[in-house]
Amino acid sequence: MLKKALENVLSEKESEDLFSAFDQIGDIIIVRIPDSLLSKKKIIGETLLEQVKTAKSVFYQLSSVEGDFRTRDLEILAGVDKTETEYKEFGCRFIVDVEKAFFSPRLSTERDRIAELVQDGEIVINMFGGVGMFSIIAAKRKKCTVYNIDINPIAAKLCEKNIELNKKLVGKVVSIHGDAAKIIEERFHDQGDRVLMLLPERSNEFLNSAILATKSNGIIHYYSHIHADEKSQAAKLSEKHYLDITPIKSKIINSKIVRAVGPRYYQTVVDVRITK
DSSP: OOOTTTTTOOOOOHHHSSSSSSSEEEEEEEEEEOGGGGGGHHHHHHHHHHOOOTTTTOOOOOOEEEBBTBBEEEEEEOOOOOEEEEETTEEEEEEETTSSSSOGGGHHHHHHHHHHOOOTEEEEEEETTSHHHHHHHHHHHSSSEEEEEEEEEHHHHHHHHHHHHHOOOEEEEEEEOOHHHHHHHHHHOEEEEEEEOOOOOTHHHHHHHHHHHHHEEEEEEEEEEOSSSGGGGGHHHHHHEEEEEEEEOEEEEEEEEEEEEETTTEEEEEEEEEOO
């Protein structure tokens, strides 16, 4: 869609250099632009704003998501300079800040999968829950209790807002601001029927905390970033990675690619049942 909208603005060579996709989150568009086209970033932004009628803002992504708070730097290219918007998914409403708190529309399929796996009566500990999307979607469908932990104070506040926005939940979501490892150490020994580890770049650092939080015979969803020469190898490589580092008896239930994050580089998830 991006290339189509800009076909009268860029040469054929420039069009080939341009990424073929952008993210639209509510009324905000975020676009990644190669260095060779940075001189045309304003016209790219203005054209997108004109072509995508539901958009009010277009931002250029200056940096990748980074740091403990999982934030990124954005530059306004066209439209209203605001980074907060409302996003809807699976019948739920969310206030998100695309610069100050982690959020990705590309995890929609995984949010749906997890919500379907959660069972009535479960206690779910979402260690890096962000603005509460995984947690709220699960609690909309199942009579569960989800503890949504995040170290970013803005993400935790937005999660509280989102809980209020989605009052008709079957289950319950509790937003907790703080470091997941410390919160688990203080409050959640052997409490979780299911633990989510949605920090793929650092999951190995927090695996012991996830194990501490999980009941015997409970489930951990372990996310990681995996290099694989062949896409078909990525899920199996993620299983090997988990089994190589886990200190506890684990039965692999499932593994899959969540999404591609670069050339021969994948975000994966391994679902495991642990025995203490």
